[in-house]
Structures are given as C-alpha cells and as structure tokens.
Amino acid sequence: MPKVFLSPSTQEWNHYVNGGTEEEYMNLIADAMEPYLRSSGIVFTRNDPARNVTGAIADSNAGEYDVHLALHSNAGGEGYAGTARGIEVYYSPYSDFSRILATIIANNIKSVYPDKDMVTIIPTTSLAEVTQTRAVSVLAELGYHDNISDADWIKSNIDNIARVMVQSLADYFGIPMIEPAPEASGIVTADGSNLNIRKFPSISAKIIGSIPDGAVVKILGETGGWYVVYYDGVTGYASASFIRKE
Numbered sequence: 001m002p003k004v005f006l007s008p009s010t011q012e013w014n015h016y017v018n019g020g021t022e023e024e025y026m027n028l029i030a031d032a033m034e035p036y037l038r039s040s041g042i043v044f045t046r047n048d049p050a051r052n053v054t055g056a057i058a059d060s061n062a063g064e065y066d067v068h069l070a071l072h073s074n075a076g077g078e079g080y081a082g083t084a085r086g087i088e089v090y091y092s093p094y095s096d097f098s099r100i101l102a103t104i105i106a107n108n109i110k111s112v113y114p115d116k117d118m119v120t121i122i123p124t125t126s127l128a129e130v131t132q133t134r135a136v137s138v139l140a141e142l143g144y145h146d147n148i149s150d151a152d153w154i155k156s157n158i159d160n161i162a163r164v165m166v167q168s169l170a171d172y173f174g175i176p177m178i179e180p181a182p183e184a185s186g187i188v189t190a191d192g193s194n195l196n197i198r199k200f201p202s203i204s205a206k207i208i209g210s211i212p213d214g215a216v217v218k219i220l221g222e223t224g225g226w227y228v229v230y231y232d233g234v235t236g237y238a239s240a241s242f243i244r245k246e
Contacts, residue, residue, distance in 0.1 A: 001199065001208070001235045002173045004037070005060040005135060006030050007047040008071040016073075016145045017082065018152060023049065025154055026071040029142070032162035035180035039221035040170050041228040041235050053128055061134045067101065067169065068137035070129040073145040073154060085150050086118030088141040090130050093123035097136040105140060105168040112160045113143075114153065140165070175200060178221035178228060186227070186243040188215050195243070197236035201226035209234035217243065 008026035015021055030046060037044050045063065047056040060068045076084035087109055091102035102121040110116040124130050130137045142161060143150035154161070163177075170177035188195045190213045197209035201223055211217055211231045217238070221228035226237045 001041045001043050002067070002169070002175070003063070003065045004042055004044045004169060005047070005056075005063065005065040005068045005133075006033065006037075006044050006071070007056045007060070007068060007129060009073070010047070010049050010052060010056075011072075014073070014075065014145060016151045016155075017148050018155070020155075022073050022145055025145075025158070026073065026142075028158050029071055029162050029165070032159050033166050036163055036166035036177065037169075038183075039178040039180045039228065040166060040175065041178075041220060041237065042166070042169055042173070042175075043235055057128060057132050061132075065135040067172070068129065068133040068135040069165070069169070070137070070139040071165075072139060072141050073143050073150075074141040075146045076144060082146050082148075084144050085147050086115070086120065087113055087143055089119075089121045090124040090127050090139040090141070091121060092130050092137065093125065095136060098130070098138055099123075101136060101168070101172045102138045104171050105138065105165065108164045108168045108171070109140075109142075109161070112157055112164055114149075176223045178223050181221065184219040184245050186217050186219050186229075186245045188213050188217065188242060189244050190242045195238055197229060197231065197234055197238050199236060201237040203239075205237070208236050211238065216246075219243070219245065 008030040009022045012023040089102040091098040167177045194210040198205040218230040
C-alpha cells in the first residue's frame with residue numbers, strides 16, 4: 001500500500017495573527033488527516049516535531065516512502081505583511097510526479113478555499129523538503145497566517161483541509177478515499193483457504209499478502225465490497241465476502 005511521510009511544520013515561532021502558531025495548526029491538520037489515511041489504507045509516518053527540516057528530510061530519506069508531504073502556512077514578505085492571501089503548492093520542476101501531485105492538491109483544495117483563483121502551483125528549486133527528498137515531494141502553503149481572513153479560514157476548516165489532502169493523495173495513488181469509521185476486527189471465513197490481501201480493491205490487483213482461514217484481522221475501512229485490512233504487518237484490500245465482522 002502507499003506510504004507517506006507526513007511533515008507538518010515545526011515552526012513554533014511563526015505566530016498566527018489571531019493566536020496560535022504555524023506548528024500548532026499544521027499539526028492539527030495532520031492529526032485530522034490520520035483517520036482518513038488509516039481508513040483509506042495509506043500507511044504513514046509523522047515527522048519528529050523536535051527535529052528541524054534537515055531532520056525531517058533525513059528521516060524521510062531513511063525510509064521507503066512514495067510521497068513526502070510537507071504542510072505549512074505562509075506569511076507576507078516585505079510590503080505584503082497582512083495583505084497577501086492564497087494557497088501555494090510547491091513542486092519540483094524535475095519531477096513529473098511532483099507536479100502531478102501538486103496539481104491534484106491545488107484542484108481539490110479549490111473546493112474548500114473561498115477564492116479558487118488564489119490557489120496556485122509553483123515550481124521550486126530552493127525548498128529543501130521538495131528538492132532533497134527521495135520520495136515524490138510537495139510542500140503546501142495552506143494560506144497566509146498573518147492575514148486575518150486566511151488565518152480564520154485555516155482555523156475553521158481543519159477537517160475540511162485534512163479531508164481534501166487525503167482525497168488528493170488517494171487520487172494520486174489511484175485508490176478510493178474512504179470515510180473514517182470505528183476500527184473493527186473480523187474473522188476470515190474462506191472454507192479452509194487463505195484469503196489474499198491485494199494492493200487495490202480488485203481481483204486483478206497484485207497480491208501483497210495472505211490471511212489464513214480463521215485468522216482475526218483488523219478492519220480499517222470498507223469500500224465496494226472490499227475491506228481495508230491490517231494483518232501481520234501488511235495493509236491492503238481483502239474481499240469483504242470472506243470476512244465476518246466481530
């Protein structure tokens with residue numbers, strides 16, 4: 001299943017005009033993303049808030065991640081403090097996949113941001129979390145925290161932003177985004193056979209694991225006759241027809 005390194009800002013010194021910090025609110029968005037990620041079968045690791053950007057890049061590069069997603073909010077530069085607005089998604093000009101992911105995020109977030117014309121994608125050769133990670137990487141500046149309208153929007157749309165970000169990841173990976181539900185467990189009922197775990201919810205999808213008949217599995221989500229399951233270190237899709245919820 002897809003693996004994401006989720007890297008919300010650690011910049012506690014960047015204060016919001018209406019209270020709080022960039023680190024606080026980007027981590028609240030990351031917190032809100034977690035249930036959507038789990039239910040959708042997207043495996044994730046969070047950055048260590050005690051480490052800086054260099055540490056986050058090192059930790060990301062030490063693993064096998066498909067995407068490195070950095071979450072930030074912006075501030076206006078000289079002459080624009082408090083007046084600049086908008087969402088900017090930065091991507092690597094050397095990676096088609098980075099540009100594709102940035103485009104998906106920008107298009108999806110237009111559904112929740114008040115002004116669609118102020119959502120843009122921007123190539124960067126200077127932002128380290130985009131240029132120095134092995135995984136496909138984007139950095140999303142989710143509004144300007146020194147602008148009262150953007151700061152208010154971020155604070156009142158934590159779950160909406162989180163949902164859009166996970167929807168964008170699911171769109172990029174080509175898998176369904178599944179609404180969170182309480183975790184459940186189930187028992188495999190496969191008439192003595194093993195039950196396959198697949199990479200996508202399709203009988204033609206690659207088999208990435210198997211579950212013995214009678215085994216107990218963790219059910220993370222459900223879509224179209226398939227469960228997102230976790231068993232023996234593997235997350236993937238298994239046919240709901242052969243699992244009895246407990």
